[in-house]
Amino acid sequence: MFQILNTFLIGITSGSIYALMAISMVLVWRSTRVVNFAQAGMALLSTYFGYEVVNRFDSYWLALPVAMISGAVVAAFIELVFMRVLLKHSNSGPIASIAPIIATLGLLGLIKAFIGFFWGNQDVNIESPLSTVGFSIGTQTLSLSPMKLLILIAVSMLLLVLTFVFQKTNIGLALRASAYAPEISRLAGIKVDLVRTFGWALAGAAGGAAGMLQTANGNGALSPDSLEFSLLLAFGFIAAVIGGLDSLLGAVFGALLLGLVLAFVLTYVGGSLVFITAFVLLLVVLIVRPAGLISQKAGRRA
Amino acid sequence: MSLRIENLSVHHGAIHAVNDISFTVPKGQLAALIGANGAGKTTLLRTLSGLTKSSHGTAHWNSLNLLQSKPENSVRNGVSHVSEGKSVIPELTVEENLEIGALWRRNRKEMIESKKSVIEIFPRLGERLSQRADTLSGGERQMLALSRSLMSKPELLLLDEPSLGLAPLVVEQIFQSIRELTTSMGITVLLVEQNAMGALKIADVGIVLNLGKVAVSGSASTLMADPQVRAAYLGY
Numbered sequence: 001m002f003q004i005l006n007t008f009l010i011g012i013t014s015g016s017i018y019a020l021m022a023i024s025m026v027l028v029w030r031s032t033r034v035v036n037f038a039q040a041g042m043a044l045l046s047t048y049f050g051y052e053v054v055n056r057f058d059s060y061w062l063a064l065p066v067a068m069i070s071g072a073v074v075a076a077f078i079e080l081v082f083m084r085v086l087l088k089h090s091n092s093g094p095i096a097s098i099a100p101i102i103a104t105l106g107l108l109g110l111i112k113a114f115i116g117f118f119w120g121n122q123d124v125n126i127e128s129p130l131s132t133v134g135f136s137i138g139t140q141t142l143s144l145s146p147m148k149l150l151i152l153i154a155v156s157m158l159l160l161v162l163t164f165v166f167q168k169t170n171i172g173l174a175l176r177a178s179a180y181a182p183e184i185s186r187l188a189g190i191k192v193d194l195v196r197t198f199g200w201a202l203a204g205a206a207g208g209a210a211g212m213l214q215t216a217n218g219n220g221a222l223s224p225d226s227l228e229f230s231l232l233l234a235f236g237f238i239a240a241v242i243g244g245l246d247s248l249l250g251a252v253f254g255a256l257l258l259g260l261v262l263a264f265v266l267t268y269v270g271g272s273l274v275f276i277t278a279f280v281l282l283l284v285v286l287i288v289r290p291a292g293l294i295s296q297k298a299g300r301r302a
Numbered sequence: 303m304s305l306r307i308e309n310l311s312v313h314h315g316a317i318h319a320v321n322d323i324s325f326t327v328p329k330g331q332l333a334a335l336i337g338a339n340g341a342g343k344t345t346l347l348r349t350l351s352g353l354t355k356s357s358h359g360t361a362h363w364n365s366l367n368l369l370q371s372k373p374e375n376s377v378r379n380g381v382s383h384v385s386e387g388k389s390v391i392p393e394l395t396v397e398e399n400l401e402i403g404a405l406w407r408r409n410r411k412e413m414i415e416s417k418k419s420v421i422e423i424f425p426r427l428g429e430r431l432s433q434r435a436d437t438l439s440g441g442e443r444q445m446l447a448l449s450r451s452l453m454s455k456p457e458l459l460l461l462d463e464p465s466l467g468l469a470p471l472v473v474e475q476i477f478q479s480i481r482e483l484t485t486s487m488g489i490t491v492l493l494v495e496q497n498a499m500g501a502l503k504i505a506d507v508g509i510v511l512n513l514g515k516v517a518v519s520g521s522a523s524t525l526m527a528d529p530q531v532r533a534a535y536l537g538y
Contacts, residue, residue, distance in 0.1 A: 170401075173401060176393070180392075180394065183353065183385065184385065184391055185391075185402065187382070188403045188451075189377035
């Protein structure tokens with residue numbers, strides 16, 4: 001019984017970090033119809049900025065918002081000077097649908113090389129700001145440490161803020177309108193290009209938060225070839241696909257589901273099966289319900 | 303104050319979709335642009351709102367050069383284009399569909415006032431504000447598309463086939479609303495229609511397009527009386 005609870009807690013915590021990553025994939029997909037594989041690199045870069053802050057000012061609490069803001073700036077910059085030009089030039093011909101995706105893979109490599117150039121290829125460390133030792137109940141230790149609790153609270157708050165922005169503000173309405181119908185939005189007077197850049201910036205901020213939280217949740221090590229970040233990208237992407245790639249709510253749902261499934265597999269089946277499970281889950285969803293598990297319409301229009 | 307189009311040409315690849323068109327619509331008039339499928343009507347409207355690039359000629363609304371202005375900027379200068387079909391965003395609510403028409407003004411108070419005034423014109427929308435737009439009937443969607451456009455307080459309205467796919471009775475209502483708007487709000491309208499008879503009935507002037515060129519133009523009543531126009535476009 002206690003083991004089930006602990007497994008559940010581990011699943012929810014890692015799932016909530018995947019949720020941030022999945023949301024950043026969905027935000028980019030919705031605003032520019034690009035699957036952004038560079039998201040892992042962008043999150044990694046923002047986390048390095050966070051690392052710089054921790055290094056100089058010894059404050060994780062300052063580093064977290066700095067990582068989010070730098071993530072937003074990096075993402076907006078990439079959209080503005082790179083993706084916008086690329087999408088304009090590759091809007092026809094056989095390469096049109098694949099060029100942006102390949103380009104994001106190229107960007108991923110570029111960002112990693114950039115990080116290696118500035119910070120070196122060795123591990124650097126961000127220490128957890130809070131204890132990673134679980135609370136204890138009697139003689140038992142719960143898989144919920146102060147750090148994990150912080151992650152759950154931080155992610156919930158970010159999700160609430162994001163929901164508020166999307167549902168209750170003008171820029172949120174502009175984001176939704178531009179995602180569903182860019183042409184009608186332009187005719188209504190919305191500056192869709194600007195809104196797209198903002199969508200990327202939000203995605204960058206979410207990625208920055210995911211990177212900082214993931215690093216503090218794990219062993220704190222950070223390197224350009226960090227396996228943690230590659231997994232974060234893979235799991236975030238799988239979660240987004242489970243959710244239908246178009247829905248923020250779906251992304252959160254997909255991420256929590258993935259986190260839980262993987263945690264239970266890890267505890268009850270074995271660590272060696274975790275990755276297999278994740279990718280089998282992805283393939284099953286793609287084959288059985290390609291529009292995602294909680295898509296509103298079975299036959300989605302293109 | 304007028305819409306002036308001079309020697310306008312638009313190409314789609316090798317196809318000459320709009321071929322050396324010139325006409326003027328004076329302020330406050332309702333002009334019906336009619337013609338068969340593929341006559342270049344939609345292309346012309348898309349060019350005027352800035353969605354499609356022209357290859358030759360000029361087009362102005364007052365002093366605004368329409369061919370150099372992006373759609374989102376034309377709206378800010380009083381030109382609003384309601385594109386073909388029931389041009390609403392199905393995933394958004396009726397209220398949100400209205401609001402996106404006034405977002406650019408960044409003025410909450412004006413937005414609420416505009417919303418009130420369009421709901422007065424189309425009370426049916428007021429009853430359905432919180433419903434998703436895809437729950438509306440075809441006629442209601444067309445009203446919504448028109449209302450969103452009115453939210454931006456346009457001086458020039460470019461309407462693309464508002465009657466498309468609607469029942470005859472509903473078409474009549476929509477046309478009547480368009481006529482009333484033109485008269486009561488002093489809006490200039492360029493109405494593209496395949497329903498030539500319905501459009502000419504409410505229009506002040508008519509322009510007949512054929513294969514990208516202006517075939518005939520004149521006052522709507524003259525066109526309706528013209529035996530050749532009747533035979534070719536009105537079907538009797």
